[in-house]
Structure formats: C-alpha cells, structure tokens
Amino acid sequence: MGRSLPHSDDAERCLLGSLLLNPPAISECIEKFASKDPKTRGGEYFYNENHGLIYRTLVDMQDEHEPVDLMTVTQKLAGRNQLERVGGAVAITQLSNAVPTAGNLEFYLNIVRQRYRLRQLIEAGTQIVTESYGTLDEGVDDFVDHVERLVFDIAQEKSAHGVVSGADVVKEAVHEIDDILQHKGKLRGISTGFTELDKCLDGLQRGSMIVIAARPSMGKTSLAMNIAEHVAILNSENPMPVGVFSLEMPAVQLIIRMLCSVGEVSMNRIRRGLSTDVEYKSLINSAKKISNAKILIDDTGDLTIMELRAKARRMKANHDIQLLVVDYLQLMRAPMRGNYDNRQQEIAAISGGLKALAKELKIPVMVLSQLNREAEKREGGRPRLSDLRESGAIEQDADVVALIAPKDDRKDEEVVAEEITQAVLIIAKNRNGPQGKIPLQFRRDITRFFSAAIEESDVAMTPREETM
Missing domain, CATH: 3.40.50.300 (P-loop containing nucleotide triphosphate hydrolases)
Incomplete structure (x- = not known):
C-alpha cells in the first residue's frame, strides 16, 4: 500500500527522555502498557525497534532495583552488547536532551499507546480479510466469534496471562489474603x-x-x-x-x-x-x-x-x-x-x-x-x-x-x-x-x-x- 503504519517517533523519543529524567514513572508505563509478551515487556508498543529495546532495558533495570540515569542505562546496554545497535551513547544522550522536563510524560505515553492500538487494529483487519477468503460456510459462526473477540481484546487492552509461574502470582495472592484478614466478615x-x-x-x-x-x-x-x-x-x-x-x-x-x-x-x-x-x-x-x-x-x-x-x-x-x-x-x-x-x-x-x-x-x-x-x-x-x-x-x-x-x-x-x-x-x-x-x-x-x-x-x- 506504500503507507507507513501509525506511529510517532517524536512521542517515543520524548517518552523515553522523560523516563530517563523521572525513573519512578517507569511503573506507570508498565501499568499502561499491558504487554502480551513477557519477553518484550511492553517494548512492542514502540514502532521504532531501537526505542522498544531501550524501554525494555529500563523495565529490566527497575525490576532489578538498579539506578536509572544516562550513565547506568548506557552501561547496561553496553554490557548486553546492544549499545551500538540503538545508535551508541550519543543516541541515549539525545533522548535525555529531547525534553526539558518529565511533566508531559503522560501526554507522550498516551500518544505511543494509541498509535500502537491503531497498528493492532490494522493488523487485525488485515488478518480478518485474509482469513475471510479461506473460511468455509460451515465455519462462519466460529470465525465471527473469533473476529469479535479479536477486536474486543484490543478495545479492552487485555493483558495476556497465559501460562504464568507461581512466583509471578504470589504477590497478588498474598495481597488478597492480607485484604481478607484486614476486612474480616466483609464479602x-x-x-x-x-x-x-x-x-x-x-x-x-x-x-x-x-x-x-x-x-x-x-x-x-x-x-x-x-x-x-x-x-x-x-x-x-x-x-x-x-x-x-x-x-x-x-x-x-x-x-x-x-x-x-x-x-x-x-x-x-x-x-x-x-x-x-x-x-x-x-x-x-x-x-x-x-x-x-x-x-x-x-x-x-x-x-x-x-x-x-x-x-x-x-x-x-x-x-x-x-x-x-x-x-x-x-x-x-x-x-x-x-x-x-x-x-x-x-x-x-x-x-x-x-x-x-x-x-x-x-x-x-x-x-x-x-x-x-x-x-x-x-x-x-x-x-x-x-x-x-x-x-x-x-x-x-x-x-x-x-x-x-x-x-x-x-x-x-x-x-x-x-x-x-x-x-x-x-x-x-x-x-x-x-x-x-x-x-x-x-x-x-x-x-x-x-x-x-x-x-x-x-x-x-x-x-x-x-x-x-
């Protein structure tokens, strides 16, 4: 078709720059980016693969309780042999200088998220068109249900839980038990x-x-x-x-x-x-x-x-x-x-x-x-x-x-x-x-x-x- 998929390089750069200025906001991104792949960890929301790789590195660093700043992120990428892939230390410095303040982080985050959802819809639409030609008459009802679930999942921005380890669910289970104990007698x-x-x-x-x-x-x-x-x-x-x-x-x-x-x-x-x-x-x-x-x-x-x-x-x-x-x-x-x-x-x-x-x-x-x-x-x-x-x-x-x-x-x-x-x-x-x-x-x-x-x-x- 010759048209690029919806995205905003500027919003992606400004979002990453804001996270470098305000690392605690990484938690907000994790919450808003309901990642369906534990390997990408929300990096799929970025159209630019290098931006996605940098974001994934930030999430990993927060999980490992490592300090996040210009120097530590550069060293982390270098230690993973990924620094040159994302454009070197210069690219990280440019992200840090992309915004003067992290005050507009939520604005950039919403742009990145909405463009990702548009790409999801385009991908789903393409899949629907392709599969429609191959669906036999007796399978139409099943296919319609599949299509509606596909679009519904995008609309709800559902997380893909799938197979999870017990360790991943322990925190949620303990929180639920604590809530029960603190509210005895409450349904x-x-x-x-x-x-x-x-x-x-x-x-x-x-x-x-x-x-x-x-x-x-x-x-x-x-x-x-x-x-x-x-x-x-x-x-x-x-x-x-x-x-x-x-x-x-x-x-x-x-x-x-x-x-x-x-x-x-x-x-x-x-x-x-x-x-x-x-x-x-x-x-x-x-x-x-x-x-x-x-x-x-x-x-x-x-x-x-x-x-x-x-x-x-x-x-x-x-x-x-x-x-x-x-x-x-x-x-x-x-x-x-x-x-x-x-x-x-x-x-x-x-x-x-x-x-x-x-x-x-x-x-x-x-x-x-x-x-x-x-x-x-x-x-x-x-x-x-x-x-x-x-x-x-x-x-x-x-x-x-x-x-x-x-x-x-x-x-x-x-x-x-x-x-x-x-x-x-x-x-x-x-x-x-x-x-x-x-x-x-x-x-x-x-x-x-x-x-x-x-x-x-x-x-x-x-x-x-x-x-x-």
Whole structure:
C-alpha cells in the first residue's frame, strides 16, 4: 500500500527522555502498557525497534532495583552488547536532551499507546480479510466469534496471562489474603441478598459460573431474578449493572414479575384486576426503582453460545455489567449442530462456553438449568448433581451448583399448587467453600424468595468434597 503504519517517533523519543529524567514513572508505563509478551515487556508498543529495546532495558533495570540515569542505562546496554545497535551513547544522550522536563510524560505515553492500538487494529483487519477468503460456510459462526473477540481484546487492552509461574502470582495472592484478614466478615464477592447463601459462597465471585437448577415451576427464575434485583436495585449502597438473557420469557413478562417482586404485590391480583390503591402505588414505586437501575434484558430466543457471548461482550464493554444471568441453559444451542453426535455433547459445548465467558469478562455468570425426573423416583425425592439434565459437563464446568427443592418430600404438582412453599437451597457443589442446605420460603404470588427460619441442622455446612 506504500503507507507507513501509525506511529510517532517524536512521542517515543520524548517518552523515553522523560523516563530517563523521572525513573519512578517507569511503573506507570508498565501499568499502561499491558504487554502480551513477557519477553518484550511492553517494548512492542514502540514502532521504532531501537526505542522498544531501550524501554525494555529500563523495565529490566527497575525490576532489578538498579539506578536509572544516562550513565547506568548506557552501561547496561553496553554490557548486553546492544549499545551500538540503538545508535551508541550519543543516541541515549539525545533522548535525555529531547525534553526539558518529565511533566508531559503522560501526554507522550498516551500518544505511543494509541498509535500502537491503531497498528493492532490494522493488523487485525488485515488478518480478518485474509482469513475471510479461506473460511468455509460451515465455519462462519466460529470465525465471527473469533473476529469479535479479536477486536474486543484490543478495545479492552487485555493483558495476556497465559501460562504464568507461581512466583509471578504470589504477590497478588498474598495481597488478597492480607485484604481478607484486614476486612474480616466483609464479602469478597457480590452479595446475593440472602445472608446464609452469602456466608456459604462469600458472595458471587468474579469469573465463576454459578448454576441454579430445579424442576420446572420450582422457582429457579424467581431466585435468579431476586438476586439480580438485589444487585442492581435493592443494594442501595452499591448498585451494579446486571445483564439478563431470557430465552424463555419475553422481557415485558419478566419486568412484570420484577415489579411484583420488588413491590411485594400479588401477581395473581394484578392479573385479575383486583389491586388496591396501596398496591398500585407500590407498583409505581417499584417501576421507578427498576427504571433507575441498570438491568439490561435480551429476550432473543434460540440463541447460540457464540451469539450470547458476542452480546455479553457488548454489554460489558458498553455498560460494565457486574453480573450476567442466563435463563436457561437447555434453551440454548451450539453453532454447527451437525458437529455433535448427541445433545449431551452440544450441552457440554454450551456449558464450556459459558464458563469461558465468565473468565473472559471477569464477572459471575449465573446459569439456570433444568433437572431431570430421577429425583422423583428416588427415596426422599431430593435432587443430586447427577440430576442435571442432559450433560455431566455442567457439573464439571460450574464453580457452584445450587439445587432448589421443597423442604419435604412431596411431588412437584403438590408444591406448585401452594402460594407459599417451604423450600431448601442445596449447595451441592462449591469449588472454593463449604456445601450445605439453606432454608428459604418461596412466595409464589409475588415470585419472591425470603430467608426462612434457620434450624441448626440447616446451617451446618459440610466441608467441600474435592471436585474437578
């Protein structure tokens, strides 16, 4: 094409000169230059390879606690047999004289970073064009997901973690432990609004996949939306944006349930036109709360995991959602269904995709799932992990699996007929904490769960079993 890639030699020189004048600012550059290659250490942000080599030397010197100035940098490069490559001692002196003060360092840094991002976009665009010609029809969905992830990564300036040594993570782990010890009793994750559940899970953790499973009409959607309502609305001290994918229920119907839940107004009375003035005012107040909250609902049906991940990335990029709810897993489909021998393999692909999404966006992803009828055939009727419908992969991928069941041993149809159900939330899997049984009360008329009276046997959390 004959055109040079976006860059600014002047900004690169002035940035390096500023770092020579103000070595502590190297830390700021390390933070802003999210290097994807531990060998280059951020040097790839510089278009001029010599500038990148000098920057990498500065970073190495700081890591080794060596003093950084004109003389020491020159000696360091000479000791590595790289001084002549970058233009000799004269070149280093010229960098030092390029700026009279380090006061404009941030200005130069932003120019260098933005030009690097433009080069990334050009490289990605070239790659997309080239690969588009070689993509077969059946691979288009996968390719589109790859393209969106490519651009999303550039937009987020994500660090490439990949394989890291334990030593690299020790400082972060110790810092997290110190934080826990200094804030005893404070949740590390996002509060669910249910005290005993928060105690068990320590809140909803970033990057985790939480599965809430139950038989149809047992309240799994209600419980998930109650948690979403708490995160986005009822937690007035720190409300957070929430994304919801409702594959089964239209958005309007979901909002009506939320209005009744937040306002504690009977949905049956509303449907029959029997609401009082007090109940109507409560609905209006609920409507104001929901309108002011950031709850983003996508009610597209028959979504593929690729489509959902693409939409979720945009929700995160545009609205910074802190929790994602998917209702429910078995209504999703994998792209290119012909590639799977059976439904179990397809569900496994969807489950794995949701877990990967949680890690990618660094937010908890709450996934609803159906249970099969095996529990009804079992003595006592209590559900187990093995009752997750259509795939054992859900159990493997999930960090937490919570099963909703009636507190007694009655059949589904008996429980569904009740307006108030004494229920139990069985924490059947908790990768990083205890298992246990949490008593809840489900008011079906307002689609809302409440914490029930706690019995000693209910809150005796069992040590977690080792799960993969």
